[in-house]
Amino acid sequence: LRQAGLSVVMTDIAEPRALRRAVSFATAIYEGSVTVEGVEARRAASAEEAWALLRRGCIPVLVDPECRILQEQHPEVLVDAILAKRNIGTRIDWAPLVIGIGPGFTAGADVHAVVETQRGHHLGRIIYEGSAAANTGIPGAVLGYTRERVLWAPAAGTLRGGLPIGSRVEAGQAVAEVDGQPVTATLSGVLRGLMHDGLRVEAGEKIGDVDPRGVREYCFTIGDKARAIGGGVLEAILHARAGHWWGQAL
Structure with a gap:
């Protein structure tokens, strides 16, 4: 939408649970800014800061789960x-x-x-x-794999120690852990998605995915x-x- 010339303001929760963090503007909530395919997003602390970022050509991302900005602005x-x-x-x-x-x-x-x-x-x-x-x-099939390519939380707890997005992984390899229990890849490929380190997850929750095609570039493009x-x-x-x-x- 931004590339088509529209002014875009995003709102999200305080701890976004996006899996494909490398291509998610929600990452700006954690890191302050993120650029996806040449489009920059920055965390905004207020509606006023959001409009200033818009004027600079950025996508502002506000922590506003109730979308209260609608009380001030009317898109x-x-x-x-x-x-x-x-x-x-x-x-x-x-x-x-x-x-x-x-x-x-x-x-x-x-x-x-x-x-x-x-x-x-x-x-x-x-x-x-x-x-x-x-x-x-x-889950959608990639090279015929559906559920096999998804990373599931082995238990309820806090996600820690995740490998960087784009890492090469092998079947059986631990890519992160939840309260000491390993999150294990069931097939080989590249780590395309993984929730942000430190998030609380539930047992059996989808927390990431492995791309069996093994093309690292796909992790960083839409x-x-x-x-x-x-x-x-x-x-x-x-x-x-x-x-x-x-x-x-x-």
């Missing part, structure tokens, strides 16, 4: 990309255009449009009536799924601005 578009698989509070009247990402939203009820997130023929498609496909609980979803959001915004689907342009 044209609000995108709920929490990916909670359910709507945890977003309302259709929060902005002239409200877009929900993935299952849990109903276009025309709690959002104006939904973008499909399930891999396959309809990935990135805009839904103007109804909902996205239900969550299958099965994947096909995220790019398709982003394209769907951009299409929905441009469609609305042209006034094609609810009567008035933004």
Whole structure:
């Protein structure tokens, strides 16, 4: 969206749980700043700082899980990309255009449009009536691997000692630990995603993934799924601005 010339402000929780941290603007919450494919994001402490960062061409990222910034500012578009698989509070009247990402939203009820997130023929498609496909609980296949490529927390506790994103790992190798119990890769490849060190996790929770293709570059560039979803959001915004689907342009 930023590359298309739109001004983007992001909000997140105080301890983001993104897996693909190398290509997530949420990383700015931990590190102060992050650059993804030439686009820089910086943590902002206030709405005033956010607007200053926008003027500099950065994406500001605010710790604002309740999205209280809406009480001060009134954006044209609000995108709920929490990916909670359910709507945890977003309302259709929060902005002239409200877009929900993935299952849990109903276009025309709690959002104006939904973008499909399930891999396959309809990935990135805009839904103007109804909902996205239900969550299958099965990770997308990479070289035929689904659940095998995912790293799961072996116990409840604190995630520690994770290898750097992009590290080469072998099947059976420990890539991190949770309260002393190893988080073990079940196949060989590169460590594409892993939650931030120090986060509290639950037993059986998805905390990372290994890419069996073994191409380190893929860890630091946006994947096909995220790019398709982003394209769907951009299409929905441009469609609305042209006034094609609810009567008035933004």
